[in-house]
Amino acid sequence: MTDPVKRSRLFRKIAGLPPAQFEELLFAISPPAGNVSSASAPQSSRVGELLNWAESPIGCGLADLASCTKDIFGLDVPDFALPAQSATVSSQPATAVPKVANRGPQAYQADLGNGVLLDIVPIPAGTFWMGSPEKEAERDESEGPQHRVTVSAFYMGKYPVTQAQWYAVSLLEPVQRELKPQPSKFTGDRHPVECVSWHDAVEFCQRLSRRTGKAYRLPSEAEWEYACRAGTSTPFYFGSTISPDLANYNGNHSYDGGLTGIYREQTTEVGQFLPNRFGLYDLHGNVWEWCQDVWHESYNGDPLNGATWEEGGAQESRVLRGSSWCDYPGECRSAYRLRGARNTPDLAVGFRVVCAS
Secondary structure (H helix, E strand, C coil): CCCHHHHHHHHHHHHCCCHHHHHHHHHHHCCCCCCCCCCCCCHHHHHHHHHHHHHCCCCCCHHHHHHHHHHHHCCCCCCCCCCHHHHHHHCCCCCCCCCCCCCCCCCEEEEEECCEEEEEEEECCEEEEECCCCCCCCCCHHHCCCEEEEECCEEEECCCCEHHHHHHHHCCCCCCCCCCCCCCCCCCCCCECCCCCHHHHHHHHHHHHHHHCCCEECCCHHHHHHHHHCCCCCCECCECCCCCCCCECCCCCCCCCCCCCCCCCCCCCCCCCCCCCCCCCCCCECCEEEEEEEECCCCCCCCCCCCCCCCCCEEEEEEEECCCCCCCHHHHCCCCCEEEECCCCCCCEECCCEEEC
16 A cells, blocks of 8 residues: 555645646656546646556556656655566666666667767657746747647767767768868867868768668757757756756856856867766767757747758758857756857867667
8 A cells, every 4th residue: 555655745746846847747657538637627636636547557656657757857756665576676776767678779880981880879759848948047038939849759879979970971972062071179089070060960961871871860959859858857957957067068157056167178078977868968068069950039830740940940040959068057958049050160069960760
């Protein structure tokens, strides 16, 4: 029988979620229609209905509901005893993501030649809140209106494209344009390539596609933010604030009461900081990353299926995401967007690739 104290504590945690985050939890849990009232009902009543469904014979169980709540929102929720058949999961640390059977799409490595490989990881399909809530610290108007977007499964580069990977592809036969073999200011095989324009990044994807037989491209803006968030709704995939031990940015400045620290004044090797739940690295800081989308001043009229938004807007500009080694921490937020001239390379700008599922 469920511990009533633990159940009450979980109720208070979920009932205290902002309405938008509670809706996100419902999407993640997906209780059958009729088990939880519509959004017009008081949230406290809806939370009670969700807990009742979770404990029912057809529900997910309070342990799974608490785990999902903790993983998505980082809340300090109570631990519930799991059924006997799940003992291997309950023996894991509370912060660990439970291991599942080795099924479905798997990570792989694309061979670029000369022993150079590019790590690719699968990103599952899902629905998320794109953009930032109006009360998020340092929010920009271009990050709204916040809206739900459904994204199909795809594959994405585990890291930003490195200089070794860029060099290998630069030696391949051109598709539309020449590529400088070594365009970067900060050198190192495992440092992200920078000083590449949007057109350069597109050429890289085209050459990679021709070599491998797979269709590589730049991510849509929705795919990028969805992959960065990895199920979270906080400003950063690791929580509500940021510090220089979590990402590479201008550490002389803080975000929303967070810590200041080292300012490295250059790029760092990829994979030096904690990954998100999808296994992706360096999405906050290090280098800005090109997206496929044309720049628009807001999300009014954007696709709701995660597709690239190429109509209208400022056609000579494209979207940049993630921030860089020389920028302020508030610009590293998952929702932050930057306008970039597609013809202009910059020592703070790189990219990563995606591939259709």
